[in-house]
Amino acid sequence: xxxxxxLSTVRGMDDFLPEDMAVKRAIEDVVRxxxxxxxxxxxxxxxxxxxxxxxxxxxxxxxxxxxxxVDKSGRKLVLRPEMTAPVARLVATKLKSVPLxxxxxxxxxxxxxxxxxxxxxxxxxxxxxxxxxxxSPAADAExxxxxxxxxxxxxxxxHFFKVGHVGTLRSLMETSGIAEAEQDIVLSLLDRxxxxxxxxxxxxxEEKKVIEKLVKISGDAEEVLKKGYDLLSSWDKATKALDxxxxxxxxxxxxxxxxxxxxxxxxxxxxxxxxGFIFEQxxxxxxxxxxxxxxxxKLTEIFGGKPLPAVGCAIGITRIQQYIVEKVGTQGxxxxxxxxxxxxxxxxxxxxxxxxxxxxxxxxxxVELDVTEKRIPAAIEYCEKKGIRWLVxxxxxxxxxxxxxxxxxxxxxxxxxxxxxxxxxxxxxxKQ
Numbered sequence: 001x002x003x004x005x006x007l008s009t010v011r012g013m014d015d016f017l018p019e020d021m022a023v024k025r026a027i028e029d030v031v032r033x034x035x036x037x038x039x040x041x042x043x044x045x046x047x048x049x050x051x052x053x054x055x056x057x058x059x060x061x062x063x064x065x066x067x068x069x070v071d072k073s074g075r076k077l078v079l080r081p082e083m084t085a086p087v088a089r090l091v092a093t094k095l096k097s098v099p100l101x102x103x104x105x106x107x108x109x110x111x112x113x114x115x116x117x118x119x120x121x122x123x124x125x126x127x128x129x130x131x132x133x134x135x136s137p138a139a140d141a142e143x144x145x146x147x148x149x150x151x152x153x154x155x156x157x158x159h160f161f162k163v164g165h166v167g168t169l170r171s172l173m174e175t176s177g178i179a180e181a182e183q184d185i186v187l188s189l190l191d192r193x194x195x196x197x198x199x200x201x202x203x204x205x206e207e208k209k210v211i212e213k214l215v216k217i218s219g220d221a222e223e224v225l226k227k228g229y230d231l232l233s234s235w236d237k238a239t240k241a242l243d244x245x246x247x248x249x250x251x252x253x254x255x256x257x258x259x260x261x262x263x264x265x266x267x268x269x270x271x272x273x274x275x276g277f278i279f280e281q282x283x284x285x286x287x288x289x290x291x292x293x294x295x296x297x298k299l300t301e302i303f304g305g306k307p308l309p310a311v312g313c314a315i316g317i318t319r320i321q322q323y324i325v326e327k328v329g330t331q332g333x334x335x336x337x338x339x340x341x342x343x344x345x346x347x348x349x350x351x352x353x354x355x356x357x358x359x360x361x362x363x364x365x366x367v368e369l370d371v372t373e374k375r376i377p378a379a380i381e382y383c384e385k386k387g388i389r390w391l392v393x394x395x396x397x398x399x400x401x402x403x404x405x406x407x408x409x410x411x412x413x414x415x416x417x418x419x420x421x422x423x424x425x426x427x428x429x430x431k432q
Contacts, residue, residue, distance in 0.1 A: 056302055096305055156283055345375070
């Protein structure tokens with residue numbers, strides 16, 4: 001008994017049609033343009049990684065949602081759920097002798113067993129910027145800059161940032177006696193807005209009272225930072241974290257970042273490796289973040305590398321793509337253009353038709369070779385539907401004379417040209 005083949009995609013994983021791919025590639029082109037603009041070198045890591053890469057510091061929420069499996073040798077592997085850990089592994093091993101700072105960029109597919117909903121897929125693409133080897137606030141500010149440039153270049157100029165600093169919360173929890181592993185749990189719960197549950201991990205003390213107040217303070221940078229300084233005046237380490245955040249914002253503003261910046265003193269992100277500045281980037285009217293990142297100064301040493309300060313972000317290519325397709329529209333995001341359709345008529349030689357198509361491609365034109373034996377009226381209708389301007393016709397006569405007949409479907413002008421006369425071919429197609 002034959003088994004029925006499922007024809008739908010795996011839940012949470014999409015097929016991309018040509019118009020979807022046109023938007024996706026346009027976003028990727030922008031990301032790569034900003035790589036070049038700031039000196040980030042593109043790398044690629046395997047889609048499949050060892051489970052241990054993500055076990056320690058990816059955070060409980062990520063660990064629970066990883067696609068895990070055991071290979072034929074008994075090794076526990078995962079489809080990567082995010083890219084920062086693999087990049088840190090790469091820096092700690094194969095790039096450990098490279099002069100600092102190291103700027104790396106990537107465009108990669110990631111996988112999480114999330115409940116599918118708008119903007120949340122089980123397979124998704126990230127475009128990332130990772131800067132290793134500098135603890136300067138200018139490095140953090142640069143990540144804000146590249147994020148601003150990507151969104152502005154794509155055309156999403158109404159974006160805004162939410163920023164915070166886990167150093168304030170971590171230092172308060174450390175003072176109250178909470179170990180780092182429990183701090184990670186508290187921050188993960190805060191990220192998921194489970195505030196009461198997060199606070200239950202902290203015994204009654206002054207630090208807990210301050211954290212309860214911090215998680216409620218969010219808004220304009222100047223006003224929020226003032227409230228933060230007032231609350232944290234008795235905790236030097238937390239105040240220094242706030243100083244650091246203040247300086248990062250000032251540097252970003254000095255470089256021309258005029259995007260709206262919201263400071264949230266109770267802000268946390270689900271990934272457990274963050275040590276300082278963190279941020280997310282939003283588009284008005286959408287509650288889900290389109291970009292996020294921050295500072296992670298202890299990740300490379302987990303993989304056996306030397307301690308190395310680092311900061312970065314992961315831009316949600318798939319979320320931006322879905323937003324553009326559904327909310328903005330795909331006008332201006334064109335699928336690859338075909339210049340000409342070449343049809344073989346009558347008793348013409350298929351070998352000559354293929355040769356003629358190759359010769360026209362050699363002068364830089366995109367040519368479809370008709371392989372369905374279309375007659376001229378059907379070929380013209382096909383071109384009109386697909387927006388193809390030129391119809392190239394070859395038959396027995398053209399094959400004997402080594403020519404092609406080219407019809408401009410806009411002007412209805414038609415001309416016959418020697419196939420080996422490249423300059424004449426080029427001149428015809430340049431009259432667009």
